Amino acid sequence: GDLLEQIAMTGARVARGMGVRALRELGRRVGRQVKCAAVRQQTRSAHSASQGDVRKIALVQGASRGLGLEFASALLERQSDSVVVATCRNPEASEGLARLREVHGPSRVHSVRLDLTDPGSIAEAAERVKRDFTPRLDLLINVSGVLHIPGKMMPETSLARVEYDQMLLSFQTHAMGPALVCKEFWPLLQASARADEAVLPAMVNISARVGSISDNQLGGWYAYRSSKAALNQLTKTMAVEFSRKKPKVAAIALHPGTNDTDLSKPFQRNYPKEKIFAKEFGVRKMLEVIDAVAEEDNGKFFAWDGQEIPW
């Protein structure tokens, strides 16, 4: 109480460690708004908790199966008025997407062809989305990935196994393709912020912890690791540009943890069973992280549990 009085009298800068409630009380007593990092943080949390409610129009790139299909499903389930644009290489062949259209209706689930190894298909997809479905996007999630192809490609255990074609496919899928997707759809994210100032549009690139250079203890997986590291650098570079432009868009990289999907299947026996997530769990946790993304998170690399990962 005495300290509050003193501060109120002198208008002094408040010491570290003072509780947020005490600071608000101080503000109330002196009839002024108190500014400090902790109060801003609380305000941000309150604001960002609502982003999950306001980000209603999402594009999920790589939605035919695995985590991408689960993202599409979870986004449709949680709000009755949400809309998902689901892109993939061959929309007609995805039974999962057909099921989502059946359950949620064709006006809420739009499928569009987009192949990350074909730049023309990325530009065409953006044209089609703008022309036929939506002029704005509140959320873009780049999910597609490739780690192995049965009978054709396995992650390299040694430098001696590095192959040009595997490197090329990994970089097309994890870096070059997603960069063009972000380029083409950025204006639609900006359009969302322009249309509704409550929305902070988010661009989310699904990366992998193995893409962190400082976290690399094990080596191996040359193509996958280095292409995810490239995706991380692209995300950070976009974030720097976004921070200088208006309206604001936030870009983050996100590690899903180890999830039970086709991608992780051949490697699961080396991993404790209890640490392998069901897709539903992994996606629910990632959506919690995405919902909380605020302006100050632009340019960060998060894990599924919200912990920041060093680049």
Ligand SMILES: NC(=O)c1ccc[n+]([C@@H]2O[C@H](COP(=O)([O-])OP(=O)(O)OC[C@H]3O[C@@H](n4cnc5c(N)ncnc54)[C@H](OP(=O)(O)O)[C@@H]3O)[C@@H](O)[C@H]2O)c1
């Ligand atoms: N699962 C994990 O434990 C784990 C861990 C760390 C990071 N990740 C990352 O999480 C993301 C999703 O992985 P997942 O586990 O869901 O994998 P998944 O089940 O194998 O699904 C991969 C998805 O990527 C799509 N894809 C591949 N190449 C493509 C291309 N050229 N153009 C467009 N789409 C393409 C596939 O489409 P098709 O159906 O057409 O093949 C499929 O939808 C990936 O970025 C992966 O690196 C996963």
